Amino acid sequence: MSPARPGAVGDPAQHYGNPLGEQRALARGEAIVELTDRDVLTITGPDRLSWLDSLTSQALAGLAAGESAETLLLDPSGRVEYAIRVLDDGEETWLLLDAGAGAGLHAFLERMRFMLRVEVADRSPGFATIGSLGAEVPAVASPHGIPLIWHDPWRSVAAGGHQYATGEHPAAGWQYTESLVERSRLGELSGLPAAGTLALEALRIAAWRPRAATEVDATTIPHELDWLRSAVHLTKGCYRGQETVAKVHNLGHPPRRLVLLHLDGSDGVLPEAGAAVRAGETEIGRVTASALHHELGPIALAVVKRSADPAATLTVAVEDGPDIAAAQQLIVPPDAGAEADVPRLPRLGSVRR
Numbered sequence: 001m002s003p004a005r006p007g008a009v010g011d012p013a014q015h016y017g018n019p020l021g022e023q024r025a026l027a028r029g030e031a032i033v034e035l036t037d038r039d040v041l042t043i044t045g046p047d048r049l050s051w052l053d054s055l056t057s058q059a060l061a062g063l064a065a066g067e068s069a070e071t072l073l074l075d076p077s078g079r080v081e082y083a084i085r086v087l088d089d090g091e092e093t094w095l096l097l098d099a100g101a102g103a104g105l106h107a108f109l110e111r112m113r114f115m116l117r118v119e120v121a122d123r124s125p126g127f128a129t130i131g132s133l134g135a136e137v138p139a140v141a142s143p144h145g146i147p148l149i150w151h152d153p154w155r156s157v158a159a160g161g162h163q164y165a166t167g168e169h170p171a172a173g174w175q176y177t178e179s180l181v182e183r184s185r186l187g188e189l190s191g192l193p194a195a196g197t198l199a200l201e202a203l204r205i206a207a208w209r210p211r212a213a214t215e216v217d218a219t220t221i222p223h224e225l226d227w228l229r230s231a232v233h234l235t236k237g238c239y240r241g242q243e244t245v246a247k248v249h250n251l252g253h254p255p256r257r258l259v260l261l262h263l264d265g266s267d268g269v270l271p272e273a274g275a276a277v278r279a280g281e282t283e284i285g286r287v288t289a290s291a292l293h294h295e296l297g298p299i300a301l302a303v304v305k306r307s308a309d310p311a312a313t314l315t316v317a318v319e320d321g322p323d324i325a326a327a328q329q330l331i332v333p334p335d336a337g338a339e340a341d342v343p344r345l346p347r348l349g350s351v352r353r
Contacts, residue, residue, distance in 0.1 A: 005194055012036050015196035022195035023202055023294045029134020029175070031195040038129040039102025040180065041095040043109070045118040048093045055112060055240060056084065057222065059160055059233040065090035068151040069158075070231040072222055073105065078244025080220045082108075083212035083231065085178065089146035096129060096150055096178055098213040127180045130189065131200055137179040139188045148180035153230045154209050160233030162249065164226045164336040165208065174207045202291035205301050208260060208331050214273065214289040215258065215301060221245075223254035224303060226332050250340035256285065256303050257332035263290070263298040263316065264325040270298055271316045271324060277302050278323070279312040287316060300326070306334050 007017040012034050015022060025031040043052065053061040058071035065088055073082040082105050085096035097105060102124055109120045127148075130137050140147045155174045157163045181189065204211065210225035221244060222232050232245060248254055261277070263270070275287040285304030293299050300316070310330055315323040 005190070009196070013194070013196045014198045016194060019196060019198045020292070020294045023199035025193055026133055026135075026195040026199045027203055027294070029132070031132070031193040031199075032135050032137055032189065033131040033195050033197060033200045034186075034189070035129040035131050035178070035197070036183075036186075037099040038124075038178075039097040039099060040123040040127045040129065041097065041102055041106055041109075042121050042123050043093040043095070043118055044091065044121070045116070047116040048118050049088065051112075051116050051118050052086070052093065053236070053239075055109075057232040057239060057241070057245065058086070058158075059236040060086060063088045063093075066146045068149075068153060070153055072227065072231045073108070074222075074239075074241025074245070076240055078221050078241035078248070079218070080212065080216045080222060080227075083210075083216070083227075085150050085152075087148060087150045089142070089144045089148065091144040094123075094148060094150075094180065096180075098211065101212065126183060128183050128186055130179045130181055132177055132179070133203065134175055135192070137177075137181065137189070138192075139181050139185040140179045141182050150178045152176040152178075152209075154207065158230050158233070160235055161230060162228045162232075162234060162339070164223070164228070164332045165330070166333065169208070171207045171209065174209065176204075176207075176209075198291065201289060202293045202299070205260070205289055205291050205299055206293050206296055208258070208301070210258065210301075211289075215303065217303075220303075221248060221254060223248050223337060224256045224332060225258045226336075248337055251338060253306055253335065253337040254332065255306055257306050257308075257330075257334065257336065259285075259302050259304055259331055260329040261287070261290075261300040261302050261314065261316065261326040262296065262329065263300060265292075265298040267321065267324070269318055269321055269324065271300060271318055275319075276317040277304055277326070278315050278317065279308060284308040284312075284314075304328075306336075308334075310334065 056071040290300035
């Protein structure tokens, strides 16, 4: 772990005493975020990329050394099990994961090795993840000559992907990276300005950027979070859960949709993750994450029913307090999906002679 910084609250630090000031510095590219609880796996062997390509949602077989990608491991029904940030250095494929996800993914990959020339290893004890939005991170690891810096593809629609959100997208200026640093060298970062995880979370929410640790539950499919934008290649071929991805995108609609909520900040209260979102007396969804943004004020991401009226006045439940009024901003529209141009056939008996 890195040496404790003065004023650090939490481990990893949620803030250092000035959350909004840290957020502004992070947004300007002048601070780093120490994400030292994140998990890191590696895959070695000549079959590593084609193997990962066959298991997950993104086209990875041709990933070049130093190139970044994002992929999802889905269950057979197309539900998200793991979100994986991928970087290859020519010798090893590095998998960056949210805290606590590494052990489960490691176990799954070990079961799926069969006779392939691959080896999976947990590198979390030796490497720490450092987030930034433009700040240069010293001491970045490069065990095979390629700096281990993952560039978030969320900034634009990846090749083979699809975006449901319409209009100007807030991710256009999103230049988030995650760098891997050997834990033995974390002390070299102590002189850099740092922001806490609350600052990063606020900026992530404002960029509409989904994250497995917050937005994913047991029934989440990628379409609901507009994750086809960065983590799914729609034409690459078969992988686990691919049939559901194709059917919902081409012929159906996702049952739920991600929205941004602009919250009434009169009482200075933020809803907890899991707080009920209501239209009148009807519960239509749940908050996944909330934050105080340095420009937008109190905001939240929520997953709501597709049928929920986009123009409805919403409220968010708060424990031991009055409900919070919320204005809904569309991310995934109610008509997302059904992209295939399939002609409608007349029903039997409806053809006039």
